[in-house]
Amino acid sequence: MSGSSAAGFAIRIQRSLSTERLFFCILILAAVLRFAFLDLKLFHHDEAIHAWFSYKLLTTGAYVYDPSFHGPLLYYVTAGMFALLGDSDLVGRIVPAFLGTLVVALVYPLYRLGYLDNRQALVAAFFLAISPNLVYFSRFLRNDIFILFLTFVLLLALILYLERGQARYAMIAAAAAGFGLSCKENMPIVLGIFGLYIIYLLWTEKVRLPLYWKRHLALGILVAAGIIVIFYSSFGVHPDRVLTFIPDAIAHWWEMHEQQRLGGPFYFYVLLLLLYELPILVLAIAGTVQFLIAGRKAANNAAHSMHEIIEISLQQIRGVLPAPPSFDKKEEFFRFCIVWMALSMAAYAYIGEKVPWLLIHQLLPAVFVAVYAMTEKKTVIAIVSSIFLVLALWHVAYVPADVNEPIMQVQNSEDIREVMALIDGSNTVAIASDRYWPLPWYYRGDRSANLSYFGKKIDEGSIAAGNYDLVIASDEESYPALPGYEKRTYNLNYWFSWYDNKDRVLQYYFLRDGKMGNMKIDVFVPERASA
Template sequence: MKAAVFAAGVRERLLSFEGLFLLIFLATIALRFYSLDVKLFHHDEAIHAWFSYRLLTEGTYTYDPMYHGPFLYYVTAGIFSLLGDSDLVGRLFPALLGTLLVPLVYPIYRLGYLDKKQTIVAALFLAVSPNMVYFSRFLRNDIFIAFFTMVLLVALLYYFERQKMQYALIAGAAIGFGMTAKENMPIIVLIFGAYLLYLIWTRKVRLPRRWIRDLVLGALVTIGIMAVFYSSFGAHPEVLMDGWLRAIEHWTSMHQAQRLGGPPYFYILLFLLYEVPILILAAIGVLQFVDIPGIISRWKGRRAGSTESPGEGEETEAEAETEEAQEIEAPPVGRRSGFKDRLREILSGSGELLPIDRQKEFARFAIFWMLLSLAVYAYLGEKVPWLILHQLLPMIFVAVYLMTTKKAVIAVMASVFLIVMTLHVVYTPTDINEPIVQVQNSEDLREVFAKIDAADKVAVATDSYWPLPWYYRGDRASKLAYYSEKVSEATIYGGNFDLVITHDADTYPTLEGYVKETYRLNYWFSYEENKNRLPEYYFLRDGKMGSRNLEVFSRVPTGTTA
């Protein structure tokens, strides 16, 4: 009897709002941290880890917009100093920030901008989204931006709710760290700032009495963080003068060159591949928010009223006006004023506030945020999969709008698709044919590493050698000689190399005394190879890959024949 009562109590606690949220958070931790080094570093991850390692061992770092902001390198170097340098350790901080996205939903709920069902489903989507999980286990800057975006959102909500300086300082810190992480943080700041101006102008929020002080202090925190990181803690103060200009010039040229280009609907295709339930629910959320049936009904009512008697028409119009007034209450007549008076009222923090539906207003903001993000990244010339995070984050909040019990059940059931895709793209220990990987280093390299480990002297006769500098760093680097191009056979024989590594596009037909083998260096989803069989690829995921390959020449031991 006691056991049954205990079990019922445990069940009740687990199925409570707090219990479900805790279970989702624990699942988030498991998905981010389990077998964190199951895959080799991506090409970019290896470069980021290598620069962090050099910062740790040599103390060298200067901002280069090609490799984004300094935050990643200093944080990763710090973690390397504490826990050692490895693939797993390099991914710990991204995994931590990706995990913390989920608990940051809770304070939004506490302020009343989400109800319990919305909070649970939003947390679930953040926890199991393939892109959220994949790029939380990925040493790139975008999960940092997603985290700082959420911190900024929560800080701003609390600042206008509580009107305390500490939240302005947190918001300033979130912007500062975001600005030192990647150059797309200004997009977030502009989107948030534009909506904040709308809220203030429409009397939905009021500036606190000491908002100027808070703005100045928050800005000082932002500028201070940026100055410290971009100057390499004072070692390169010149970067503060021209670093921002070089960043603009670099990314403008990248946008024009479209080095990694794609159509404007590139990210919609990724949503269809990996985030279908979220995409569909977000579309439904927008339609529910716009309330097209209600608009049509009111429009028909007005048309019908225009053909009726004046008394009947006036009644219909009055009813329509009453419905609209329930959504947005017009300011009192005595408060109507000119632009200058309204501006003076705003800056002084005076004036009456309009009552708002917090959940509906938060949905309005999320739709604004999502649509602008989709438009910006559709326009930008660089099309890379990790940028989907900055569109997916607001989309999740749009998807949970008006989360009825029926809709929540559908969302949970649809999450099975997200979980299956996550398990596939994250934990498959072999090369996967998915656009999400974007030039991932191949698992074939593990065999190449084994050959390098067994050799005493290795010639790398190609400029396609990443990620070798990362995997052979420190004392292990001494056995590798990097030529960065194909060299003469005399150089190979004169160097007495046990192993020779070349690119298959510029290699040797044969090398006397060596056996040649071909290995995949890195790979990517090939649209050209699969464009005539996209439905088949979508359901079977067995499309063809593009790849770059290495040719590895192993010296035949003396006394044997090749």
């Protein structure tokens, strides 16, 4: 190959590996990881409840805000998807998967705005694309991926508003805030952190508000309030909830915080980061240290002598030199991300309710901190260490079995598939227990006709009189035996128990052999069927 042809080949390779093309490949990877085999696993306990409420909203029009199940946005969006595409596990997870993909896509505007260089943008997008927690909870019908997407939209809108001062960006920010507040009760944490940093920027005069900022603020409040009123009033059906949803939400979640129903140590999320997101955690710590060192060097370099300061000032006055910018926006962005990450981690460490899906709200800023000062060496480390993320991701997201992992809290057991096969082959089923989720979701509409939910244990005489083909009871409040039936025990759901494993954390980290908590059900099958 001649020198000119070799040079031309190298140029073609370089062009084919442009930032945009690489970013597009990462985006395709993110979409595949989120949409592939989307209904591989049964609905989680919470997913089944969310889908059931959405189905009831679609079929009966009934919805009233209950803080136990978070805000209304998810239910209206999911009901809309059910109306368009039918009600199923797959359809219920489409919007979360789509929003999870968009979270990766939104890195590109940050790059185009100059807050990330091409290497930082690609590594950040890659981490977001393959993060086990972000992929898992993008394949999950919960509010958190909605909040994460709206947080990112809010961030971009605020950046654009502070840069360009146009009202449309203020309205987008207001809409993101309004939808977020209509989605889940942790959105005020995001608004509080963002608001505090904007106050800091204004106080230090690093940014200035546009001329008509008061008008934009008033319009923004109207937009956000309008969205909130529409959703919490159930589109006007329950206007009284507009006045009560805030005190109800505060009362409920403060009680959960104090009760620590799903408690854990203050370092609970650090353990999850070590388990699933180790490369991001290590690089985020390194990025924070790098930022602090760079800041100290910059401060030392800025310590000019009085003579130099006077000389530079005189030159600027004479117009010999242009006035320097008030601040380096890239450095300020990373300072913000460090503050965002630290305050988010502190807030969720304090909150008594410790659940794995809240990690993603801490993970987004951590990814940006991780790509600070992304040298060639650091990039290689990030790419090589991503093997850890891929292995963890495959284990938790694509294995259709009862996996003993903290990320899967109260996941419905795959045993339920066998129980549902027994139900499908029965004409009459008695459910003599208050433990029956996810059955109302999987046996909805006409399919529920053969099921009788008693909500508690019933006497054996009632069972005999009902002549049921199948009887389901909790193993904790069951029957020693039922005449004419064979007793089988199945897992209903399962979870990783922190309290059962807290004294053997290091052993679990390497062996993944933790003690698993679960709920079981007893299923009584007619002896003729078992024979």
